[in-house]
Amino acid sequence: MARSVFGRVEPAAERVVVALDRDRPLVEAARRDPAQFDALYRKYLAQVYAYALYELADHHAAEDATERTFLRALAALPRFREQARAEDGPEASTFRVWLFRIARNVVANERRSRRRRPAASLDAVLGAGLVIADGVDLEGDIVTRDEAATALAVVRSLPDDRRRALLLRFVDEMSTAEIAGVLGRSEGAVRVLIHRALGSVARELGHDRGSGR
C-alpha cells in the first residue's frame, strides 16, 4: 500500500533551528522536496564511503554501509533537528554530525555481525582489505610506503573509539567538536583519544625506524 513517508516538519520543531549549520539551505530544500536530498548525498558521499572503507577494510561492505547510511538518513530527515551552538564555529554542520552518527551505527553493527560470523578472522578480513596501492600518491619520499603500511596497521588495531576518532579527524577532517558529536563524547575526551592514538602510531613508527625497516 502506497502511503506518504515524508511528512511536513511540525512548526514547533522548526523553531528549534538556530543559526550556523552550513548545510541548512540544502537540508531545508531536501525537507521541502526529498528529491533535493541528492545535493547532500553528492556532497557527503565520499566522506561517508571513505569512513566506512577504513572501518570495514572491504569496499563491498563499505558500499553496503554507505547505501544504508544514506537511505536511513533520507528516511529520517523529517526528524533531523539542527543543534549547532555558537561555539561550534561557522564551519559547523550538525547535519554532517547527524549523518555520521547514522554511519557510525551502521558500521558498528557490521563490525559486530562480522565478529559473530567469523567466516574468516576479523584480522584477516581487515588485513586483506586495505593495502597501499602502487598508484597512491604518497608525496614522493616524504612518507615511505613502509611508514604508511605500519600506520594503517596500527590504526586497524586501535580500540574502537580511538580508531573512529582518528579516522574522522584525518579522513573526514572533522573538528574535535564534530567528532565529539558523532561519538557522543566530550571534546576533551576526543582530544585525549586522538592524542593516545597518535602516540600508538608514533611508537610503532619509532620501533620500525629503530629496527631499520
Next chain:
Amino acid sequence: MRPTQFPAQGGDPVDALVTDQYLDALLAVGDRRAVTRAAGIPGDPADDRGDEAAEPDADLRRASEVLRASLVRVHPSFRFEEQLAARLAALAASGTRAVAAGGTRSGDVIPFPGMSLASRDDPLLDAVLDGRLDPTDADAVARAAGVRSPARPLIVGGAITSAAISLVGVAWVAWRAARPGGSTMSRAVREAHARRLAAIAELATGVHGGPV
C-alpha cells in the same frame, strides 16, 4: 618548544590540547608538501623558527604527517554513486515503503547488479521510515539489529546487586534465627519451654528436686 611525551594511559589533557591545535593547523593546509614545511619536521630548514610555542614532539608530528599522507579520502566508483543516487531518487519520489524495501511499484525497481539481495534490503529501514527507530541511537539500532551491545554494565551491576542482596538476606535470616527474641511473650515462651525440658530430664533421671 615544549616537548610532548608519548601519551600513556593517563593522557595529559594539556598535551592532548597541544596536539589538537597542531592537527588543526596541519589539516588546514591543502598542499601536503607545504604542510611538512609548516609543521617543522626535524631537519627541515623551516624548523629554525625560534618558535617557543607549544608543539607536539617530533615523533608525534611525524606520526601525524604519515597519517595525513596515508589516510586519504577515497571516492566510490562512479557506477555505485549513480546507482545509489537513483535508489535515493526513487525513494524520495515514491515515498512508499514498497520501494524502500526494494520491492516493485510502478515498475520503478532500481537494480543493484553485483550486490546480494541482503545488501539491498535494509531490515531496519522500515522502522526508520515509520519513525519507530532513530538511526542515530546506537543502542536502539543495535537492539533492532539483534546485535548484543558489547558493554552491559547495567546487567552485570544488577546481577552483583542481586547476589549481594541475597547474601544479606541469608545472613539476616540466620541472625534472626539465632538471636533470642526480646519481647515479653518470647521470654515467657522460652521460660515455659525450659521448665518443660527440665521436668522431662528429672523424670528421666528419677531425681525430684521439689514438688512438680
